[in-house]
Amino acid sequence: MALAATGIIFRREFNAYVRSPMGYIVAAVVLLIDGILFYVTALGPDSQFLSGEVLEQFLYTASGMTAIAAVALSIRLVAEERQAGTLLLLDTSPVRDWEILLGKFLSALAFLSLITVATLYMPLLILVNGKISVGHILIGYLGLTLLGGTVLAIGLLATALTRHQLVAAAVASVITGTLFLLAPLAERVGPPFGRFFAAVTIHGRHWAGFQDGILHLRDLVYYLAMTYFFLFAATKVMEAKRWE
Amino acid sequence: MVHLTDVTKYYGSKRALGPVSFEIEKGNTVGFLGLNGVGKTTLLRILACGLRPSSGTALVDGFDVLRDPHAVRKRVGYLPELPPVYRDMTVTDYLTFAGRIKGMSPEAVARRMPEVQERTRIVEVRDIPTGHLSQGYRQRVGVAQAIIHEPELLILDEPTHDLDPVQIMEMRAMIRSLKDSHTILISSHILPEISRTCDRLLILNDGEIVASGTEEELGEKLFASRRLAVTVRLEAAKAGDGDRAAAVGAARAAIARVPGVTGVEIPDSPGSVDRDADAVSFQVEGDTDLRAEVCRALVESGHDVTTLNRAERGLERVFVGLVGKGGTWH
Numbered sequence: 001m002a003l004a005a006t007g008i009i010f011r012r013e014f015n016a017y018v019r020s021p022m023g024y025i026v027a028a029v030v031l032l033i034d035g036i037l038f039y040v041t042a043l044g045p046d047s048q049f050l051s052g053e054v055l056e057q058f059l060y061t062a063s064g065m066t067a068i069a070a071v072a073l074s075i076r077l078v079a080e081e082r083q084a085g086t087l088l089l090l091d092t093s094p095v096r097d098w099e100i101l102l103g104k105f106l107s108a109l110a111f112l113s114l115i116t117v118a119t120l121y122m123p124l125l126i127l128v129n130g131k132i133s134v135g136h137i138l139i140g141y142l143g144l145t146l147l148g149g150t151v152l153a154i155g156l157l158a159t160a161l162t163r164h165q166l167v168a169a170a171v172a173s174v175i176t177g178t179l180f181l182l183a184p185l186a187e188r189v190g191p192p193f194g195r196f197f198a199a200v201t202i203h204g205r206h207w208a209g210f211q212d213g214i215l216h217l218r219d220l221v222y223y224l225a226m227t228y229f230f231l232f233a234a235t236k237v238m239e240a241k242r243w244e
Numbered sequence: 245m246v247h248l249t250d251v252t253k254y255y256g257s258k259r260a261l262g263p264v265s266f267e268i269e270k271g272n273t274v275g276f277l278g279l280n281g282v283g284k285t286t287l288l289r290i291l292a293c294g295l296r297p298s299s300g301t302a303l304v305d306g307f308d309v310l311r312d313p314h315a316v317r318k319r320v321g322y323l324p325e326l327p328p329v330y331r332d333m334t335v336t337d338y339l340t341f342a343g344r345i346k347g348m349s350p351e352a353v354a355r356r357m358p359e360v361q362e363r364t365r366i367v368e369v370r371d372i373p374t375g376h377l378s379q380g381y382r383q384r385v386g387v388a389q390a391i392i393h394e395p396e397l398l399i400l401d402e403p404t405h406d407l408d409p410v411q412i413m414e415m416r417a418m419i420r421s422l423k424d425s426h427t428i429l430i431s432s433h434i435l436p437e438i439s440r441t442c443d444r445l446l447i448l449n450d451g452e453i454v455a456s457g458t459e460e461e462l463g464e465k466l467f468a469s470r471r472l473a474v475t476v477r478l479e480a481a482k483a484g485d486g487d488r489a490a491a492v493g494a495a496r497a498a499i500a501r502v503p504g505v506t507g508v509e510i511p512d513s514p515g516s517v518d519r520d521a522d523a524v525s526f527q528v529e530g531d532t533d534l535r536a537e538v539c540r541a542l543v544e545s546g547h548d549v550t551t552l553n554r555a556e557r558g559l560e561r562v563f564v565g566l567v568g569k570g571g572t573w574h
Contacts, residue, residue, distance in 0.1 A: 008344045012330070019332045089328040089389065092292045093345045094314040243296035 005095040009103025010110075013077070017111040026072045027115045030065050037061045038122045051130020058122055059140040059211045063203065066148045067176055070112055074155025075168040077104045078238070082163040097238040098231075105149075105156055105231060112148045116141065136213030143210025146223035150202060151176050153230035160237040176202070183207075202226065245270040245397060245427045246291065251300035253286050253451075261286045261451045263300060268444075270396070273423050275442035276431040283451040284431035285325065288401050291429070292322035304397055318347060321395035321426070325402045327386025331375025335366055335385055338374055342389035356392060364388040364418060380411035387418060391426070398426040404437055416441055470554065472528040472535060474499065477548040492524050498545035502537045504530045523550060 017023035041061075042054040049057065081087040090100050123137045151172075158171035183204030186197035198205055206223065209216045245268050252262030261283040268274050276284045289295035290302055293313040301308060307315040330338055339360065343353035361367045364384045369377055374385055383403065390398055403419065404412045419441050422428060432438050438445060439459050447455045447462070455462050478491040492510075499508045507529035528538055535552055542549050 005345060008341065012333075012341050016330070016332055084328075084331075085324060085326045086328045086330055088294060088322070088324050089342060090345065092294050092317055092320065092322045093342075094317040094347055095345060243294070 005099040006103040006106070009090075009095075009100055010107045013104050013107035014110055017073070017107065022076065023073070023111060026069050027118065030069045030115050031118055034058075034062055034065055034119050034122065042122075042126065051126050051132050052136070054130065055123055055126050055132050055136060055140065055213075056211050058126070059143070062116075062119060062144055063147055063207060063211070066112070066116060066144050067151045067180070067202075069115060070108070070148045070151035071155050071169060071172045071176060073108045073112055074152045075159050075165045075172060077108060077156060078159040079163055079165045079168045080159075083165075091242050097242060098235045101156060101160070101231060101235050101238060105152060108152050108155075109145075109149050112152065113145055116144050116148065133213065139213050139215050140210055142215070143207060143219075146210075146220070146227075147202065147207065150223050150226045150230070153227045153234065154179075157230045157234040157237065160234045160241070179203075245272075245305055246429070247301075247303040249301045251287075251290060251297045251302050253283070253290065253295065254298045259451055261290075262297075264451075264453055265300075266446060266453060266456065268427065268429070270427050271423075272444060273419075273428040273430070273442045275438035275445045276429065276448060277433070277435070277438045277445055278431075278448035279433055282448045284433075284448055285401055286451075287448070288322075288399050288429060288431055289324075291316075291397070292320050292399050293317050294322070318393070319395055320397045320399060321390030321393065322399045323383075323386045323390045323401060323403060325405050327382050328389070329374040329382055329385055332373060334371050334373050335361075335377075335388075336370045338385065339388055339392055343392040346393040348393055353392070356394070360388050360392050363391070363421065365414070379406050380408070380414070383407060383411070383415065384418070387415075387422075391422065394425075396427060398422060398428045400428065400430045402432055403430060404432070404434060412437070470530050470533050472530065472538060473525060473551070473553045474528055474538060474542070474549065475523050475525045475551040476542060477523045477550050494545065495524065495542065495547050496526065498541050498547065499526060499528055499538055502530075502534060502541045504532055504534050504537070506530060525551075 038058050038061075041049065041057045078087065081090070120137075120141070123132070123140070126132055127134065127137065154175050155168070155172040158175065159165070159168040161171060162168050179200070179202035182197040182201035186194045186201060186204060188194075189197060206219045209219050247267050249265050250263040251265070253260045264283075264287065276287065278284050286295060290297050290309060291304060293309050293316050296310065303309070304316045305319050307319070309316050330341070333341065336357065339357060340350075340353050343356065344350065348356070358367075361370055364387050366381060366384050366388060369381055374382060377385065383405075387400070387403065390400070400419065404415050407415060416437065419428065419430065430438065430441060444458060445456065445462060446453050476495045478488060478495070496508050496510075499505060505528055507527075509527050510524060511527050528534065530538075533554070535554070539549050539552055
């Protein structure tokens with residue numbers, strides 16, 4: 001039943017993204033901004049980057065857009081249900097909180113991945129017209145997926161905390177923004193805080209490898225661990241609130 | 245089926261419920277009656293495993309709501325005050341989701357779907373998104389999701405909330421049709437809804453059950469007396485008003501002489517004295533059921549008894565007496 005329940009919730013939530021304008025709006029905004037930035041970087045009249053640098057630049061901007069999209073997609077997942085009263089259906093059904101959250105997380109990750117895949121034409125343009133490897137693209141997109149998953153987990157924690165999507169958006173943005181800003185902060189602050197910030201930041205050194213087309217096991221583990229941590233925290237919040 | 249022992253619920257230091265203890269037998273339809281904010285929803289949500297009691301034990305079909313919540317959830321169908329429908333899903337998709345999330349296989353849901361849609365009369369809207377439905381239909385879909393997995397216990401919190409009079413009648417009929425297959429708990433502050441649908445009533449006030457029983461039992465407990473309505477034909481009084489007054493007095497005296505009668509009065513209502521039919525009605529108070537004695541006394545004193553009934557007290561009066569305030573019922 002465990003995986004079955006997760007699958008049932010996954011299908012409902014994924015269909016909700018497909019049926020609602022919200023999913024399309026997020027997809028449209030991501031594709032538009034990624035496209036504009038790609039044009040400016042790679043195809044603009046003053047562009048003098050090498051093809052590898054263009055891909056790195058694209059992955060860099062795409063990472064920011066992926067994080068923003070992840071926040072936008074995740075904030076409705078629990079808060080909206082709590083507001084509409086539909087969470088009571090799940091709360092009074094024989095399903096565990098982690099099953100509910102995992103189904104919701106996977107649906108958001110699947111939809112976010114679809115949006116990310118839709119940007120693939122840009123790296124493919126570089127591949128056709130320049131000198132980059134397919135591996136670089138794959139590793140970069142693996143990084144985008146891992147980063148997106150971590151921010152989705154942060155969004156799930158935020159949305160589990162409240163019934164207001166705006167509050168959830170604020171909480172998720174503050175956590176994600178802080179974890180992003182720790183990267184430049186780490187470069188300006190001496191040890192031990194600088195090293196701590198560098199180890200914790202969601203971007204910076206953990207992201208750099210994916211952007212450069214180099215897969216480090218430590219970065220993979222970092223994103224998976226962060227995702228697990230925030231999903232675990234969200235589950236504990238849901239457990240506490242289920243009986244309130 | 246339901247067994248509560250000293251259940252309480254506190255929000256901080258504020259007591260919302262209890263201590264409450266009661267039992268409900270399998271197959272009963274029980275109404276929880278009380279004004280708004282007395283703890284009805286709190287009590288029902290504890291039984292639906294949507295709220296943790298602060299203390300006490302709540303068992304559903306022998307399973308503790310805290311120790312075995314999933315076992316309880318499988319046996320309970322719950323309709324909150326606002327039906328928990330996803331507005332972007334069609335009725336059939338939504339009910340399929342509800343059935344599956346409650347542990348049914350796809351085949352079982354498919355088998356059960358036509359019957360549920362038939363019983364809740366939503367066949368004609370099955371392909372429409374629930375967000376496009378009227379409140380009445382949405383409420384019926386809410387009942388459908390509560391019964392899709394054939395729960396033994398059905399909990400309906402204010403099922404006629406926001407419905408128009410026709411929809412209320414339809415909802416009552418639907419609930420009555422479900423009595424054969426479920427133990428049903430209904431909460432309401434609307435008195436006729438409770439009295440016409442339930443076998444037994446539990447009246448809540450300030451978080452506590454202040455009375456339980458049938459409407460009749462509650463009336464008797466509260467007033468500790470029995471009241472009769474008697475209509476007597478005054479054959480001897482056709483001559484004039486003076487004779488009529490004398491005949492009324494004689495009938496009243498005959499009733500008053502019956503041992504156990506504590507009061508006789510002519511109700512202050514238009515039909516109490518019917519000059520055309522030459523009849524007068526009395527209300528008789530007694531400490532036991534005195535129908536036979538009153539009838540015999542009137543006949544032996546030469547009066548014709550045309551009607552003799554136990555007077556209906558009405559649930560509203562019972563309710564007012566129990567909660568001790570004016571109330572806001574309809």
